[in-house]
Amino acid sequence: MRLSRSFLPTLKENPAEAQIVSHRLMLRAGLVRQTASGIYAWLPAGLKVLRNIGQIVREEQDRIGAQEVLMPTLQSADLWRRSGRYDAYGPEMLRIQDRHKRELLYGPTNEEMITDLFGQAVKSYKELPQALYHIQWKFRDEVRPRFGVMRGREFLMKDAYSFDVDYASAVTSYRRMLLAYLRTFQRLGVQAVPMRADTGPIGGELSHEFLILAPTGESGVYYDAALGEQDWLDEPVDTNNPEALEAFFNRVTTPYAATDEMHDTAAWENVPAERRREGRGVEVGHIFYFGNKYTKALDVSITGPDGNKLYPEMGSYGIGVSRLTGAIIEACHDENGIIWPDSVAPFKAAILNLKMGDTLCDDVCERIYAAAPEDFLYDDRAERAGVKFADADLMGHPWQIVVGPRGAKEGIVELKRRATGERREVSVDDALALVLAG
């Protein structure tokens, strides 16, 4: 993308409405614009990030055999009456009427709908287990939206739902999903720690929240350092093997980890002092098992091995995709702007032409731009060098390829790594190779 032709409106000053750093940076870097309280338009660069996150989430869901569907944003009130939640939900649910005065709602979640869809199609235990997910916009009419996309009213969520024939199988589904989540967040370039969460009336231990560590997080977190040092992408767990998943699950959930609401000071004292980590975190994912609550409420049953009817056991697994863009920025920024992890950055690299109109600089830039196998942002504006440096730092491209008249005549460019600030002078070919390797 050529910056001179792109819709990438950066702001030099902080908009008054934005208080926290991710909100300010998202507005300043031209990722989003607010259109109403808690409702945002995603501009080209922001949309790229949203899609990059969604793609990683998708790949990890697919990897464990979950299948993608897409359910509508609007749902019928009748469906929710069947589960009893239409009246229970309260004013956070946005209720709408169509022209025939039929009652609709903008979905705040999808348990009813997925359960209904499942029940219409699946009739036998032989078809289980199943896991379905979708990535869709939801709406919750929060009393007080804030923190930009981190706590908006309209938000993009990945929701997965598992269906199993019995508790043991449901637990395996749950554990499989936990592994997928650890892998997902690691690939997104952030450290997310799974913490035991309140399971409410259902009880049991099958509810975990995933919190990204960031000093501005809304919850206090306490965890054993052992949790922060593992490479989940290298876990050799066979996700089709329940015993392997159980061993893995026990290993992951044994070290202490809790948000302040669930904090147990006695257990905390048992963690060796040098391994205690305290901080703050942003919740970006939540998985839980809820048994046959919805299959029973909606009377969705299948035939079991013994020929009797059986209510499938369900779990639900959410990831806040739009919230993640904000949360990642909370975890990855400095005083100059965003520092995108490579995996989600809207542009892997920016090419900064420090002297537009200079034949050598123009040639070198065009050569790099043409050779780049993916979308680089070419800053070809007739702006001064300082403006380009500042905007590139603000937008947070992992790499900056700086082309100035000094080096251009030698075929040399300066390659800057945003995360470390490290710069080095390299040939054009090396610059491309290094960016693509990194």
Add this chain to the structure above:
RNA sequence: CGGGCAGUAGCGCAGUCUGGUAGCGCAUCAGUCUGGGGGACUGGGGGUCGUGGGUUCGAAUCCCGCCUGCCCGACCA
């Protein structure tokens, strides 16, 4: 939903107390000089002062209603 604050140019703000028909910085446009960390100079454009009503010869300014946004709390992916 309780408590607080604010709406004036694209953004950040002054002007409101003490009424006289709107201003500053940045951005933008034209030109000149510049040219490796948000440059300088000259000239220009851009405003239903959130909105409706009232007071007044006259309202951004005073009074009343409404709308919108933000902050703290309760609540929440």
